[in-house]
Amino acid sequence: MGSTHFLKGWFNMKFKIKTNLWSGIIMGAISLLMLILMPYQVRVPAYDSGAPSPRIIPGVCLVIMLVFSLVLIFQSLVLKKEKIVEFDWEKEKPAILLIALLCAYVALMITVGFIAASAIIFIIILAYCGERKPFIYIFVIAVAIGIYFLFKMVFNVSLPSGMFF
């Protein structure tokens, strides 16, 4: 689909991900960063209401996260306990593409509205999944319109109708 020739060789690879090690590194980095940012991101209230500081719960969570990230790294490097997940680009490409399409769906929904966004994105998704029957396409568009009015009439929620209407 989207990948050019230049990228193809790169993307045909299979990675072996050491999940314990990488989870430890990524989650450890996140918790450390959040801890460093805490004084800026969580301000102490100006006056004391007797309530515990709003920093306590996130702070404790972050410290626990950091500790167990270090445990994971220790498990991987010292104890050699590792769970290896094979990342096969061929298998993951559809998942990543679908997630990207759903993100595009959100962007479209905000700009052109629920029905139009659904029509555009699901036609792409169905084509990508290899659907050839025209009925499925009509069905999906009909459902989009149906859900729009279901939410409007029954649940009193107006789904985004786009900035152009």
Add this chain to the structure above:
Amino acid sequence: MILEALAQVFTLSNMLMIFIGLVVGMIIGCVPGLSVMLGIILMLPITYQMHDPATAIILLLAVYVGGMYGGSISAITLNTPGTNSAIATTFDGYPLAKKGKVKKALDTSLFASVCGGLISAILLLVCASFITKLVAGFTSVEYFSMGILGISLIAGVSGNSLPKSIISGMLGLLMACIGMDAVTGVTRYSFGTSVLKYGIDLLPAMIALIALTQVVQKLRDFRLSGGKLDDANKIDREGITRKERRSIIPAILRSSAVASILGAMPGVGGGVAQFLCYSEARRTSKHPEEFGKGSLEGIAAAESSNNAVVGSAMIPLLTLGIPGDGVTALLLGAFVLHGITPGPTMFTKQGVMAYTIILGCLIANILLFPIGLAMTRGVAKIVEVRYTYLAPVIIMFCFAGSFAATGNTKELILCAACLIFSYILTILDIDNTPLMLGMILEDIMEKNFVTASMAYDRDYTIFFRRPISLVILILTILLLVSLMKMNKKIEALNQKQIEEMKKEHEQQDVA
């Protein structure tokens, strides 16, 4: 109180909700790859409009009940369990279907599901008031400790790495911390963006983490397999006879009893119970040699056990406010969204509602029988419908539902962000059940934490000094260690059983 509740249950809207819930549950449960959790999440936005929280919870419980039975339909017709709780049903359901006796297998499954569900719902009714009396002395200190117990147990039993699961649970708590703090009015980790200023709403996050993640994975498989469907067995007309029905009753009773006890233990859940019940039924059966070759007792044991878990899993949720597995965690989320905190206070302050919910669960199980009889054939057809019809409907509903949570487009953005985040977690092999539970429990935990700290003048040692709280915290560690050991053993046992059954089925296929 129960009589008052009885009058409240039998309203037209409640009956309609039970009907809708059962049918939706059966359909979602029947489609392999879509879990009962997804069914409940899809129904959540709909419950937003309901005035009576009890009706909302009853609808979700009906989905749960229907889903547990629905999982067996594809287990029997396709040899693919529709839900994880129906794996043991394939052991005997599929061989029987191979012999052309699909209807007999389905009837057995339905009968066993209804019996199992009823027994546990009655147990729930009996135990609930008893347990709430025991825990009536709990204060916010104890509730906070209970929250710790809940998260630890879920982290201990989900996924296969404790550090990863704990990190996942902490991530959940953190995500719920983002945004305006209700007590002090301080914003936390909003990074100056308006999207994060009001926090991450529960509904969009759950939709993305559970529902969308599942649908994307299934669509990917569809694309990779080129949309091929397994051949489903045709449903014949020969149902179960009265004599056969009588012969499976001992197996049903035994399984329901075992599963009810297991289900009531937080952190065990339905996936585990089925295998234990199955091997127990085989051990005590008069015809153990038939197991794996299409024994009705085998189907009955597996199916009654997974439905028996529904009622008993509600016991810790309703009485203590701690969920035992992913589905009950979601139900807790539903309670929170409707502004109810499960626990003993629910039975004292909103007793009628608590009993209405329990009775609703009971009635959903009773109604499963006629609805199952009437709808199974139709539901089984849905498995044969191409997934490309179902996926867009579910995805649209997910996004529409998350938007409906507050009516703000930021929910859609959060939804997409959570979906990406959830995918990264999948790659790192981190289970997101503890994360979900963390998000749900944070609100309750922080409230109790604040109340407790204010009451004891910010003396944080109080959580270790109050005896009941200390006992709960010690219990957390003890339970965590023993549950993890037990789960490992059971896991090995189950794996052995699955392998054994696979071999047995292969032999039959050859013959």
